[in-house]
Amino acid sequence: AMSEWVSYYRSEGPEEQEEEEEQQEEAAEAVANYRFSGRDSLIFLVDASQAMFESDGDGVTPFDMTIQCIRNVYTSKIISSDRDLLSVVFYGTEKNKNSADFKHIYVLQELDNPGAKRVLELDRYKGDEGRVLFHETFGHNADYSLGEALWACSNLFSDVQVRLSHKRIMLFTNEDDPHANDSAKAKLARTRAGDLRDTGIILDLMHLKKPGGFDMSLFYRDIINIAEDEDLGIQPEESEKLEHLMKKVRAKETKKRALVRLNLYLNKDLSLSVGVYNLVQKAYKPYPVKLYRGTNEPVKIKTRMFNGKTGSLLLPSDTKRAQ
Numbered sequence: 001a002m003s004e005w006v007s008y009y010r011s012e013g014p015e016e017q018e019e020e021e022e023q024q025e026e027a028a029e030a031v032a033n034y035r036f037s038g039r040d041s042l043i044f045l046v047d048a049s050q051a052m053f054e055s056d057g058d059g060v061t062p063f064d065m066t067i068q069c070i071r072n073v074y075t076s077k078i079i080s081s082d083r084d085l086l087s088v089v090f091y092g093t094e095k096n097k098n099s100a101d102f103k104h105i106y107v108l109q110e111l112d113n114p115g116a117k118r119v120l121e122l123d124r125y126k127g128d129e130g131r132v133l134f135h136e137t138f139g140h141n142a143d144y145s146l147g148e149a150l151w152a153c154s155n156l157f158s159d160v161q162v163r164l165s166h167k168r169i170m171l172f173t174n175e176d177d178p179h180a181n182d183s184a185k186a187k188l189a190r191t192r193a194g195d196l197r198d199t200g201i202i203l204d205l206m207h208l209k210k211p212g213g214f215d216m217s218l219f220y221r222d223i224i225n226i227a228e229d230e231d232l233g234i235q236p237e238e239s240e241k242l243e244h245l246m247k248k249v250r251a252k253e254t255k256k257r258a259l260v261r262l263n264l265y266l267n268k269d270l271s272l273s274v275g276v277y278n279l280v281q282k283a284y285k286p287y288p289v290k291l292y293r294g295t296n297e298p299v300k301i302k303t304r305m306f307n308g309k310t311g312s313l314l315l316p317s318d319t320k321r322a323q
Contacts, residue, residue: 038163047173094139147188
């Protein structure tokens with residue numbers, strides 16, 4: 001439908017070229033507004049293999065740091081963007097739970113709004129007690145397929161009934177070459193990553209500290225998305241501390257949307273498009289939700305109008321507003 005708008009406004013005469021370009025820009029803006037009118041969605045794809053639970057001596061494991069980072073994003077979203085959809089998916093587990101029944105992939109939380117119940121569920125797997133609980137509940141298995149994990153994430157996006165404007169996957173791992181001994185699985189992962197890219201799903205790597213260093217060139221250089229404002233030749237630093245990991249997540253998760261685009265004219269025949277961005281924006285608390293006192297379930301308010309003389313129920317078509 002959007003392409004029809006562009007073709008509808010297309011002119012044939014060369015004398016109307018300037019007017020045609022303006023109309024095409026307006027059509028492109030309409031397409032962008034349509035694409036941004038939906039909800040933002042984010043899937044946290046977490047490596048749950050045994051190496052993620054091993055501490056380097058300071059007591060904090062890569063998995064602990066990942067769960068704390070996800071928890072911080074959840075609590076931030078509850079205040080700033082409670083309509084966004086979030087999900088948590090583990091891969092490298094012994095047990096599996098996903099719509100395609102892929103082995104060693106467990107969908108902990110489907111794409112849904114952030115809330116207190118989800119935050120408390122994440123808190124269960126923090127620290128030493130959480131490590132034991134995770135091992136008993138999900139287990140560990142290194143015979144996973146990253147390509148199938150990406151496929152499971154794609155299915156989660158497809159199952160959402162509302163329109164989505166931004167679709168993003170954040171991959172947390174400290175393994176730089178997951179399929180070093182299995183070329184078939186490595187090829188499948190690259191293929192699935194390409195499929196995600198073609199369908200507008202962004203895949204970001206949040207790589208964590210690994211003994212000996214994390215080498216992105218071994219595998220993930222061909223997997224992840226590189227933004228236009230990032231240098232492909234510079235390897236991002238691996239995260240050793242929670243603060244550094246949160247900084248990377250916020251930089252990727254923050255929406256880069258131009259408030260307005262202007263033309264900067266260098267002369268009458270040459271102009272550049274300039275985007276204006278808001279770097280700081282005040283976060284407002286969401287509207288209060290009324291709950292039923294007995295069960296704490298959300299309640300809906302319904303108003304019905306009756307005829308004052310006959311007592312019969314009035315339909316919306318029976319009333320009109322007047323000043």
